[in-house]
Amino acid sequence: MNQEMIFAGFGGQGVMLMGQILAYAGMMEGQQVSWFPAYGPEMRGGTANCSVIIGDEAVGTPIVTEPQVVVAMNLPSLDKFEPHLAAGGILLINSSLIERPAKRSDVKALLVPCNDIAKELGNPKVANMVMVGAIVAASGVVKIESVLQVLAKKIFKNKPEVMQLNEQAIRRGMACIS
Amino acid sequence: MAERTFGRPEALLDVPTHYCPGCHHGIIHRLVAEVIDELKVIDRTIGVASVGCSALAYDYFNVDMVQAPHGRAPAVATGVKRVHPDGVVFTYQGDGDIAAIGTAEIVHAAARGERITTIFVNNAIYGMTGGQMAPTSLVNQVTTTSPYGRKQDSAGMPIRLSEMLATLDGAKYLARVAVNNPANMAKAKAAIKKAFEIQIAGLGFSMVEVLSTCPTNWGMSAIESGTWMEKNMMPYYPLGTFRSGEEVAK
Amino acid sequence: MSEKILMKGNEAIGEAAVVAGCRHYFGYPITPQSELIEYMAKRLPQVDGVFLQAESEVAAINMVYGAASAGCRVMTSSSSPGISLKQEGISYIAGSQLPCVIVNVQRGGPGLGSIQPGQADYFQATKGGGHGDYRNIVLAPNSVQEMADITIEAFDLADKWRNAVMILGDGALGQMMEPVEFKESSSKPVEKSWAATGRRGRAKPNIVNSLYLQPDLMEKHNHVLQEKYAKIQAEETRWEALNTEDAEVIVVAYGITSRIAMTAINKARANGVKVGLFRPISLWPFPSQPLAELAKTAKAFVVFEMSAGQMVEDVRLAVNGAKPVSFHGRTGGMLPTPKELYEKIISVANGEGGK
Structure with missing residues (x-):
């Protein structure tokens, strides 16, 4: 079974990196993975999104059209991808920037105040890491240990001083999902 | 014992050329070959022929040669030189090749300071295709594609390539010479030698523009074309050095 | 590494x-x-x-x-x-x-x-x-x-x-x-x-x-x-054939389109449609011979491309009229969805795509 996910937000929110971290963590666990960006001029300041597939089956198309998980970091992303979410899927909403609730009642909507938590932690840049923690807790698609390993070994290999803050952000995000 | 004082340069093959009587290509080939001999680089020289009358230069030089697409010789030479940085790489191009279709390639090879030498033969006309107007054809010059003479208001003024390239820092040596008399031939050879030396020293791009006749397509005898070149080409294309190489000698 | x-x-x-x-x-x-x-x-x-x-x-x-x-x-x-x-x-x-x-x-x-x-x-x-x-x-x-x-x-x-x-x-x-x-x-x-x-x-x-x-x-x-x-x-001819042995419908696709096709094929197989994928890896030389072989066992071919129909010409030359070859393409930078390819496979399997 493969988990198909879409990560969306505006350019600069780090949604591409969120997807890559998850894909990398899946790969480290020996799962089949793919990461596919919607690329184009709209990536600069407009909406950005990427498809991530993780699971035990060979990946066919890397482009996700009926996701089981949608991560919306801003309102346009929620408007765009909520309708495509598979019934019973997980909808993660960045409630710091999105005021409306989910419209669908056949999905599991979860609110994560990413930017507020990041601000509490003293660095607005880690809002995406808060969401990474929430995704892991909500979907179980990869283990938290794998994510931390990816951050330590790949993403922040040359910046070990930021690891602690990012781990804190991830753990706060996990705590949002009960 | 008599001493042999004149013969075919080793860098030139013992074959008849296809060049027309009175054309200067043969002289220019010889001067390039003499320079290759004198610098003792025949074993590491790679020439790049272009498209035009000199397309068959690979049949005449006794060195490895690559035949390039029209105008692209400086790019091809760049590829060759980057693989063999110890090689001595030269392009041999006419005015249509270098100053029309190949303008981008020559400008950027010069701008990069590519360690190659370009021999640019300017005869103010397309020779191989039968006498059409070149970017270097003079105002009022009659050609098969300017039958009423080149008109400035539609074709603009002829391009002075050496002067144009002299604005580029990567071009370390730029000279315009002629081979219409023995004195000019001696100066031309000295310029070609200097250009090769600049390359061998790794200083940057070098080019020698050689004014040439085209009796066939100018519709003149060899002697008439020599006079025409002196009276019409030399005033517009003054002989001289536009970058001396001294700037980099220190 | x-x-x-x-x-x-x-x-x-x-x-x-x-x-x-x-x-x-x-x-x-x-x-x-x-x-x-x-x-x-x-x-x-x-x-x-x-x-x-x-x-x-x-x-x-x-x-x-x-x-x-x-x-x-x-x-x-x-x-x-x-x-x-x-x-x-x-x-x-x-x-x-x-x-x-x-x-x-x-x-x-x-x-x-x-x-x-x-x-x-x-x-x-x-x-x-x-x-x-x-x-x-x-x-x-x-x-x-x-x-x-x-x-x-x-x-x-x-x-x-x-x-x-x-x-x-x-x-x-x-x-x-x-x-x-x-x-x-x-x-x-x-x-x-x-x-x-x-x-x-x-x-x-x-x-x-x-x-x-x-x-x-x-x-x-x-x-x-x-x-x-x-x-x-x-x-130097290269190709990949997946689930073609018993296939009645052969999908021909290369590159990313073959990946999207695979998703559609898996779904069709799960629904009992005998469909397989033939994927040319060398587009030149084109694997005409193995396609001609498949034309002996398959009932129909369908070609998926992100073009208005280019490789389909080589497929038709290879199949040489032995079986119907139909086509579905997207152009301009649009990727086909697994759903639309699935629907095309079903219509070909039902004998509707033999144009």
Whole structure:
């Protein structure tokens, strides 16, 4: 079974990196993975999104059209991808920037105040890491240990001083999902 | 014992050329070959022929040669030189090749300071295709594609390539010479030698523009074309050095 | 390197080229292949290689022409509009029989087109593209791992046949990330006694040339080329067949489209439809023979492409009227969805697609 996910937000929110971290963590666990960006001029300041597939089956198309998980970091992303979410899927909403609730009642909507938590932690840049923690807790698609390993070994290999803050952000995000 | 004082340069093959009587290509080939001999680089020289009358230069030089697409010789030479940085790489191009279709390639090879030498033969006309107007054809010059003479208001003024390239820092040596008399031939050879030396020293791009006749397509005898070149080409294309190489000698 | 890493297809081609011993790259930026030129800019200096950003695609392919003439392994890459600009040089490379690797990360066209994935350069890649009678070996990977493996193989094939090898990808394959592992290249350097290196003690000059002013000699040279192409057709045809043994419907697709098709095929299989995938990996030489074999057992073929219908012509030639061949394509940078391909498979299976 493969988990198909879409990560969306505006350019600069780090949604591409969120997807890559998850894909990398899946790969480290020996799962089949793919990461596919919607690329184009709209990536600069407009909406950005990427498809991530993780699971035990060979990946066919890397482009996700009926996701089981949608991560919306801003309102346009929620408007765009909520309708495509598979019934019973997980909808993660960045409630710091999105005021409306989910419209669908056949999905599991979860609110994560990413930017507020990041601000509490003293660095607005880690809002995406808060969401990474929430995704892991909500979907179980990869283990938290794998994510931390990816951050330590790949993403922040040359910046070990930021690891602690990012781990804190991830753990706060996990705590949002009960 | 008599001493042999004149013969075919080793860098030139013992074959008849296809060049027309009175054309200067043969002289220019010889001067390039003499320079290759004198610098003792025949074993590491790679020439790049272009498209035009000199397309068959690979049949005449006794060195490895690559035949390039029209105008692209400086790019091809760049590829060759980057693989063999110890090689001595030269392009041999006419005015249509270098100053029309190949303008981008020559400008950027010069701008990069590519360690190659370009021999640019300017005869103010397309020779191989039968006498059409070149970017270097003079105002009022009659050609098969300017039958009423080149008109400035539609074709603009002829391009002075050496002067144009002299604005580029990567071009370390730029000279315009002629081979219409023995004195000019001696100066031309000295310029070609200097250009090769600049390359061998790794200083940057070098080019020698050689004014040439085209009796066939100018519709003149060899002697008439020599006079025409002196009276019409030399005033517009003054002989001289536009970058001396001294700037980099220190 | 044997550890799996997550990489974009564009970057995987770059690393694979380095593994294959390519130390010279000439290119010009264009979306969606720019990660490749950027990768080479960063990577080649680390291995004492030469990276040069040319003034144009035209200059870049001619630098490739020069570097290949000089005897080294060399690569260039671009996307559709840039590959059009390279066609002059590619024809000269064919005429002079020079080995090199050319990557086309296709986007939507014609004209400046779109920057999203396309497959509309199939004709250009496989039927010549430039002037004259010539063929490039054209390889079409469908995963990031295969992009790496095919790139390494492409350099070997180029040297083996003294021929250009084109890797025909698309924006999706170039931009997507998947795990990739780089195996050591087992290829040995090929002696290139024909190369223009400077004579270096050799008695006679080497000349790299595509000009034959005498037509009888030009024809003779063409015969040499055609004999070579015939051998390549006999020896280098590559394809993959999945679930075709019992298949009544054969889907033919290459590159990213074959991945999307696989998702649709799996769904159709789950619903009891006997459908399989035939994936040409070498687009030239085209795997006509195995397709003709399948025409004996299958009931119908359907071709999926991101074009208005290009490879479908080769499929029809291979099937040669034995069975109906239908087509579904998207153009302009639009990717087909698994759903639309599934629906097409079902309609063909129901005998509705035999046009």
